[in-house]
Amino acid sequence: MLEALRRNDPATTEAWVRAQIPRARAVALRLLRNEAEADDAVQEAFMQAFRRLSDFRGDAKLETWLHRIVVNAALGRLRRRSRKPEVELDLAGPEFSADGHLTAREGARWGQVERLFESEETRALMRRMIDQLPETARTVLILRDIEELSTAEAAEALGVSPGTVKTRLHRARVALKKRVEQALDVQAEDGGDA
Amino acid sequence: MNCREFVDFILAYSEDELDPKLRAAFERHVGACPPCMCYLDGYKKVGRAARAACAAKADEGPVSDKVPEGLVKAILAARAEVDDSPA
Numbered sequence: 001m002l003e004a005l006r007r008n009d010p011a012t013t014e015a016w017v018r019a020q021i022p023r024a025r026a027v028a029l030r031l032l033r034n035e036a037e038a039d040d041a042v043q044e045a046f047m048q049a050f051r052r053l054s055d056f057r058g059d060a061k062l063e064t065w066l067h068r069i070v071v072n073a074a075l076g077r078l079r080r081r082s083r084k085p086e087v088e089l090d091l092a093g094p095e096f097s098a099d100g101h102l103t104a105r106e107g108a109r110w111g112q113v114e115r116l117f118e119s120e121e122t123r124a125l126m127r128r129m130i131d132q133l134p135e136t137a138r139t140v141l142i143l144r145d146i147e148e149l150s151t152a153e154a155a156e157a158l159g160v161s162p163g164t165v166k167t168r169l170h171r172a173r174v175a176l177k178k179r180v181e182q183a184l185d186v187q188a189e190d191g192g193d194a
Numbered sequence: 195m196n197c198r199e200f201v202d203f204i205l206a207y208s209e210d211e212l213d214p215k216l217r218a219a220f221e222r223h224v225g226a227c228p229p230c231m232c233y234l235d236g237y238k239k240v241g242r243a244a245r246a247a248c249a250a251k252a253d254e255g256p257v258s259d260k261v262p263e264g265l266v267k268a269i270l271a272a273r274a275e276v277d278d279s280p281a
Contacts, residue, residue, distance in 0.1 A: 008273060017269050022260040030248060039265050046269045050276045094201055094233065102197040107229030110236040117243050126247035145241030146248050151209075170205040177240040 002062065006053050017046065020063060024070045030142050031074040033131060038074070045073040071147055075157050078139065093174050108186040116184055129179050137172035144169050195223040200230050204237055 004012035024045065028038035049066050056065060095103045116122040130138060143154040144165070151169075155162045180186070195203075200223050206212050207220050224231050 013273060014266070014270060017266060018261050021262075021265065025260070025265075026248065039262065043265065043268055043272065047272050047276060050273050096197060100196050100198055102200070102227065102229040102233060104229050107232035108236055109232055110239045113236070113243065114239065117246060123247040126243060130244055130248070141241070141244060142248075146245045148245070166205055173205075173237055173240050174201075176244065177236050180240065180243070181236070 002053070002056065002058070005050075008050075020046075020066055023063075023067065027067065027070055027142070027147060028074040030130070030146065031071070031078060031139060037077055041074040041077050042070060045070040048073065067147075071143070071149070072157055075139070078135070079159070092178055093171075094178070108181040110186070113180065113184060113186055122184065125183055126180065129176060129183065132179075133172060133175060136168055137175060140165055140168040141172040141176065145173070195219045197223075197227060197230055200224070200227070201233075204234060207234075208238055 001012060001016070005016060021042065024042045025038055028041045028045075029035060032038045032041060045066070049069050052069075056062065094106045097103050117126070130141065133141065139158065140154060143149045143157060144151070149157065151162045151165050155165045158165065200220065203212060203216065203220055207217065212220060224234055
């Protein structure tokens with residue numbers, strides 16, 4: 001297939017493009033949250049991929065290679081957006097009691113949550129909550145936890161230090177966890193607050 | 195280790211980046227603190243849950259939403275231009 005793509009065999013190229021678009025659009029849309037921009041990023045990514053096909057050495061799956069190009073294209077657009085400095089509101093952290101202990105309410109049982117994620121309704125809720133995170137937190141969560149880039153890869157893609165990636169990821173996970181638990185009213189361990 | 199330190203170290207622990215001494219202290223605390231034990235469980239699962247929720251989305255919806263014909267045509271047209279461009 002690679003050789004057929006390189007020589008732009010029409011049937012192979014079209015079939016490959018059609019097969020890759022759903023996942024490419026999904027990640028671009030998660031990062032950009034704008035359908036038109038996401039489609040532009042996807043188109044840009046395919047063009048970059050076609051130009052670089054001759055350099056592809058097969059040390060990764062072709063689909064994985066394309067996916068990374070899509071992620072970078074979307075991140076490039078995100079960086080080029082002119083926007084006001086982001087105020088990271090409401091990234092609430094865990095609650096501690098006066099003596100420094102994590103409150104019992106923070107001990108939500110995620111066994112319950114996992115069962116809830118079997119429903120599309122809960123999965124849709126999770127996607128909305130991810131969308132509602134501040135951009136810097138959301139972007140890192142998408143790159144690390146959803147797209148499974150390493151810290152180093154995410155840092156390179158974002159143009160920040162690995163330490164910054166880790167800090168943002170931690171805050172994103174803490175905030176998302178809290179929001180999910182509140183939205184789903186997940187119960188903590190029995191025993192009340194500490 | 196106290197609960198605040200537990201939260202500070204939780205990312206490093208989940209990514210296996212704590213040195214053995216700190217890791218042991220972390221695990222001793224988790225073993226003795228039920229809220230922290232549950233918190234760690236949730237913290238490790240929230241990323242997986244996010245991934246599962248987004249993976250499911252990519253498979254849903256009508257084909258036309260997943261593969262807009264206009265986008266396909268634009269990509270294929272631009273592909274031809276890549277071919278025609280000077281090397």
